[in-house]
Amino acid sequence: MARFALDEAAWSGPWRLRSTGEKALLSLGLLTVAATSRSLWVSLVVLAVAVSTALFAARVPKRTYALAVVGPMTFVAVGAIPIALTFGGQPTDVLASLGPVSLTSTGLYAAAAVAVRSAAAMAAMTLLAATTPMVDLLAGLRRLRVPEVLVDIAGLVYRMLFTLMDSVLAVREAQAARLGFVDGRTARRSMGLMAGSVLGRAWQRSRRLEEGLRGRGYAGSLRTLPRETVVSVPFMAVSGLIVTALAATSILFALRGVA
Amino acid sequence: MTHRTGTWEPTVGAVLVGEGLHAGYPGRGDVLDCAHVSVTGRSRLALLGENGSGKTTLLRCLSGAHVPDAGSVAVDGITLRHDNAGLRDHRQRVQLVLQDPDDQLFSADVRADVSFGPINLGLDDAEVRVRVAEALELLDVTELADRPVHQLSYGQRKRVAIAGAVAMRPQVLLLDEPTAGLDPRAVTTLRAALSNLEARGTTVVVSTHDIDFAWEWADEVGVVVDGIVHQGSTVKIMTDEALLGRAHLGVPWPVRLLRSLGHEIDVVAPPRTVSDVARFLG
Numbered sequence: 084m085a086r087f088a089l090d091e092a093a094w095s096g097p098w099r100l101r102s103t104g105e106k107a108l109l110s111l112g113l114l115t116v117a118a119t120s121r122s123l124w125v126s127l128v129v130l131a132v133a134v135s136t137a138l139f140a141a142r143v144p145k146r147t148y149a150l151a152v153v154g155p156m157t158f159v160a161v162g163a164i165p166i167a168l169t170f171g172g173q174p175t176d177v178l179a180s181l182g183p184v185s186l187t188s189t190g191l192y193a194a195a196a197v198a199v200r201s202a203a204a205m206a207a208m209t210l211l212a213a214t215t216p217m218v219d220l221l222a223g224l225r226r227l228r229v230p231e232v233l234v235d236i237a238g239l240v241y242r243m244l245f246t247l248m249d250s251v252l253a254v255r256e257a258q259a260a261r262l263g264f265v266d267g268r269t270a271r272r273s274m275g276l277m278a279g280s281v282l283g284r285a286w287q288r289s290r291r292l293e294e295g296l297r298g299r300g301y302a303g304s305l306r307t308l309p310r311e312t313v314v315s316v317p318f319m320a321v322s323g324l325i326v327t328a329l330a331a332t333s334i335l336f337a338l339r340g341v342a
Numbered sequence: 343m344t345h346r347t348g349t350w351e352p353t354v355g356a357v358l359v360g361e362g363l364h365a366g367y368p369g370r371g372d373v374l375d376c377a378h379v380s381v382t383g384r385s386r387l388a389l390l391g392e393n394g395s396g397k398t399t400l401l402r403c404l405s406g407a408h409v410p411d412a413g414s415v416a417v418d419g420i421t422l423r424h425d426n427a428g429l430r431d432h433r434q435r436v437q438l439v440l441q442d443p444d445d446q447l448f449s450a451d452v453r454a455d456v457s458f459g460p461i462n463l464g465l466d467d468a469e470v471r472v473r474v475a476e477a478l479e480l481l482d483v484t485e486l487a488d489r490p491v492h493q494l495s496y497g498q499r500k501r502v503a504i505a506g507a508v509a510m511r512p513q514v515l516l517l518d519e520p521t522a523g524l525d526p527r528a529v530t531t532l533r534a535a536l537s538n539l540e541a542r543g544t545t546v547v548v549s550t551h552d553i554d555f556a557w558e559w560a561d562e563v564g565v566v567v568d569g570i571v572h573q574g575s576t577v578k579i580m581t582d583e584a585l586l587g588r589a590h591l592g593v594p595w596p597v598r599l600l601r602s603l604g605h606e607i608d609v610v611a612p613p614r615t616v617s618d619v620a621r622f623l624g
Binding site: 216218221238294297298299302308 | 429444451467471
């Protein structure tokens with residue numbers, strides 16, 4: 084079966100059996116602070132807390148974590164480059180210049196602030212994603228009264244993702260064995276055929292799945308037994324304390340004009 | 343379209359009966375053409391036939407998943423109606439497990455998936471938990487309860503799919519090719535699970551290509567050929583080389599071996615396993 088490293092970390096990690104509420108409090112609390120704070124230092128602390136909690140407390144494998152964040156971090160880095168550069172004008176704090184393009188200390192600081200804030204927010208979300216299996220997140224959404232049809236669709240997509248990934252890998256292997264990726268033109272044709280094949284399979288599978296569900300009394304809702312988890316008061320208290328302290332520091336810095 | 347007709351009587355003690363079933367698909371014509379089948383309570387029925395012979399269609403008709411063009415299905419004498427109430431009632435008594443477990447497992451983890459059917463029966467959470475625990479134990483997958491479905495092996499997923507049906511506590515369980523794609527160890531585990539179900543009173547029907555499995559396991563066999571079912575005791579049907587030949591099936595290895603050595607098959611206590619054959623040959 085196909086595997087996704089972050090999903091596997093969430094299923095096998097020591098925080099697997101923690102309640103979704105506990106993890107959501109910490110993760111979404113850190114996310115809120117990161118997204119609202121104007122202080123670079125507070126964002127840096129949020130980033131450090133989120134990363135160290137994921138790696139050392141929740142023991143997410145370092146390689147898995149690195150692979151999960153490399154994509155978003157590349158996006159953040161590319162997005163920060165234009166912020167750091169100034170085009171035209173006569174800036175006074177130029178660090179380096181090339182033609183009309185200048186790198187200024189003000190621009191560099193602004194780019195760093197945006198990048199660190201984005202990285203902190205991303206790390207906070209990754210903390211939740213790497214420690215909470217999708218099934219728990221969906222159960223949490225159900226408890227929050229998100230419309231059932233949306234939760235059901237998300238659950239089915241998650242489940243079918245793995246079966247379709249298996250199909251994609253099998254078809255790709257079969258195509259590759261028959262030189263289906265020997266050059267760009269052949270590869271494009273193979274990819275198109277693979278997409279058609281996998282979409283057809285998805286359609287057939289969804290019909291058979293519906294038949295299987297109807298056999299077990301499906302009448303429009305995919306309700307299943309909720310998982311019983313015990314909320315850890317100490318964990319909630321420590322999480323609340325960390326988030327509150329960071330939020331208070333952020334407000335204090337904003338009032339005193341500390342960057 | 344004209345349909346084949348005929349008179350037929352179900353066996354005494356039949357709990358599930360399909361009578362005069364006609365069923366087909368656009369472009370393929372009739373797959374079943376006046377097929378009769380009766381499932382005797384607490385006996386093991388194996389349905390044999392080549393690919394496309396209509397085994398799966400027959401199981402789908404018996405479960406209510408496929409509406410036959412003609413004929414009827416009855417469980418405990420109550421004729422199946424294909425309206426919501428009729429299907430709901432029928433599915434509490436008869437459950438079908440599809441060949442590919444990924445067609446049946448929709449939930450991310452095992453316990454949640456198995457709980458789906460009992461919840462749809464309107465049971466309270468405490469009763470649902472009891473049924474889930476019971477089904478997981480019967481299929482010997484209790485240790486997998488909190489595992490994600492996509493991390494299970496094919497054999498484990500098959501047993502979890504069966505547990506999902508068993509949690510409905512059906513009177514009759516229909517299994518479509520339960521041994522297909524399983525290694526010998528997984529087949530042994532599955533057979534032990536089926537024994538657990540039978541001990542609890544569930545009547546099990548399987549469709550299979552595996553003639554040796556059918557010979558060892560089944561009390562009765564139905565061979566689906568030319569749109570009809572030839573049903574009888576395992577010994578009677580599985581020693582009929584002409585019938586099995588028409589279905590493009592071979593005879594079981596003990597029958598082949600003993601006949602090649604010039605022995606007759608004992609119809610009262612036929613040798614089903616290696617040790618039976620060894621004992622027979624002395």
